[in-house]
Structure formats: C-alpha cells, structure tokens
Amino acid sequence: MIEGPVIQVECLCKYYGSVRAVNGISFTVARGSICALLGGNGAGKTTTIAMLLGLLLPTSGQIHILGEELQRHRQRVLPRLNFSSPYLDLPQRLTVAENLMVYSRLYGVSNHRERITVLGRDLDIDSFFKRPYGSLSAGQKTRVALAKALLNKPEILLLDEPTASLDPDTADRIRSILTNYRNQSGATLLMASHNMSEVERLCNQVIILRTGNIVATGTPGELIHRYGRNDMEEVFLDVARGIQPGSLE
Numbered sequence: 001m002i003e004g005p006v007i008q009v010e011c012l013c014k015y016y017g018s019v020r021a022v023n024g025i026s027f028t029v030a031r032g033s034i035c036a037l038l039g040g041n042g043a044g045k046t047t048t049i050a051m052l053l054g055l056l057l058p059t060s061g062q063i064h065i066l067g068e069e070l071q072r073h074r075q076r077v078l079p080r081l082n083f084s085s086p087y088l089d090l091p092q093r094l095t096v097a098e099n100l101m102v103y104s105r106l107y108g109v110s111n112h113r114e115r116i117t118v119l120g121r122d123l124d125i126d127s128f129f130k131r132p133y134g135s136l137s138a139g140q141k142t143r144v145a146l147a148k149a150l151l152n153k154p155e156i157l158l159l160d161e162p163t164a165s166l167d168p169d170t171a172d173r174i175r176s177i178l179t180n181y182r183n184q185s186g187a188t189l190l191m192a193s194h195n196m197s198e199v200e201r202l203c204n205q206v207i208i209l210r211t212g213n214i215v216a217t218g219t220p221g222e223l224i225h226r227y228g229r230n231d232m233e234e235v236f237l238d239v240a241r242g243i244q245p246g247s248l249e
C-alpha cells in the first residue's frame, strides 16, 4: 500500500500544434476518492484522461500513478488501471460473454470464468451474455463496457461520462454500481461528467477545467459555498462564463 495520492499530476501540458488542449495543470487525487473532472466542451478533459491512460504522450509535465512515474513504468502501472466510456464500442459481432472472455485473457485475469459470472450478476447483464454486443441497447452496452473495465479489479478506474445518454433509472443503477465498487475495493475513480447532480451525489473532489487550465477545485459543498450558489449546475455555469466566486453578492 503506497502512501499519499494515487494520481499526481504536475505542470501537465498537451499541445496539438497551436491548440493548448492542456496547459500546465497540477492536481492530486487521494486513494479511494471519487473525483470529477469537469469543464465545457473542449476544456481538456478527454485529453487529460488519455494522458493518464498512457494513450497520449504529454508535451511536458509529470504524471505519477500509484507511486510510479507513468512514462517510465507503464508496464507496471497500466495493468492496475482501467477505463470505460460509452463512446468506445466493443467488438459488435462477438457475444457479450465472448467479449468479456477476450478482455479477461488480454488482462491476464486469473479465474476469469468466476470473475465474469460475478460481474454478470452484479451488473445484471448475465441474461444477455449470449447476444452479440452490437444488438444491445445503449444502457445495456454501458453496463457491459463497465463489466469489461472491472474485469481486472482496477485500483484506479477512469470514466468518460459514465451515464451519458442513459435513462434516469439505468443511470441511477450505474452510479450505485460505481459507488459499491469503490466501497468494496477501496479503488479510486476519476470521471469526466457533464451531469452536475451526479457529481454532487457521487464525488468528494471536483476539478474544473477551462481552456486547458484548472480554474476551480474543491468538494462539491465547498464550491457551492465559495460561489454562493445553490448547486453544482449553477457553479458550473459561473465557471464556464468566467464569473468569479462571490462576485454576484
């Protein structure tokens, strides 16, 4: 068990030519946190997550994950992470069970049949194990993608809009699954979201980005208090419009 934050980002930059997608951000995430990465369209959330997953090389800056420098120790770090996004599809023609089998082999999951059975039950997807992934509804696909992301029992789970385009009931179930996983495993969750009530309900840390810079951090309660607002939706609008905390008093 390492001491200190499980994610540590220092002066992280990613430039695409003249576009400063991420412009020197620093933050830490404590073990067991559920941290929201917020910001309007194009703020730099996906770019940041892609760098944390080792999919994109930073232009400059440092990333330490689980006490290791990511760029130097990718092989040690990446097997302890996973990622889920409704925008990334799994192979369409494989059945749900085949998909989970393929990914558990890729991840080197021991006792993979048992793990898939447990996830099938916990995420309530076992009734469509034999159906092709491509035939599922959006909500069913999201649950399968989440099962795939939990196969290796990740210590850090990165999520891109985990409940985007889901009906309120399915979204609520996904939130419960995420909270239960965190509570049972002690894992750390970092999620990009545009759903502010979800952030208030789930997250104990919020990082708000605007044009590649961190413009506000805190717990949802601290941010609502600092901006003199009623909820995170109002805080988000203030931050997006460049309104300073307390300037409306």
Ligand code: ATP
Residues within 6 Å of the ligand: 016, 019, 020, 021, 039, 040, 041, 042, 043, 044, 045, 046, 047, 048
């Ligand atoms: P959204 O909420 O719309 O998904 P985001 O916060 O995830 O937005 P990013 O996708 O990280 O934002 O994009 C940050 C900035 O970088 C945007 O201005 C975007 O146009 C730009 N960008 C992202 N990927 C590329 C790329 N491959 N080439 C050039 N510019 C890019």
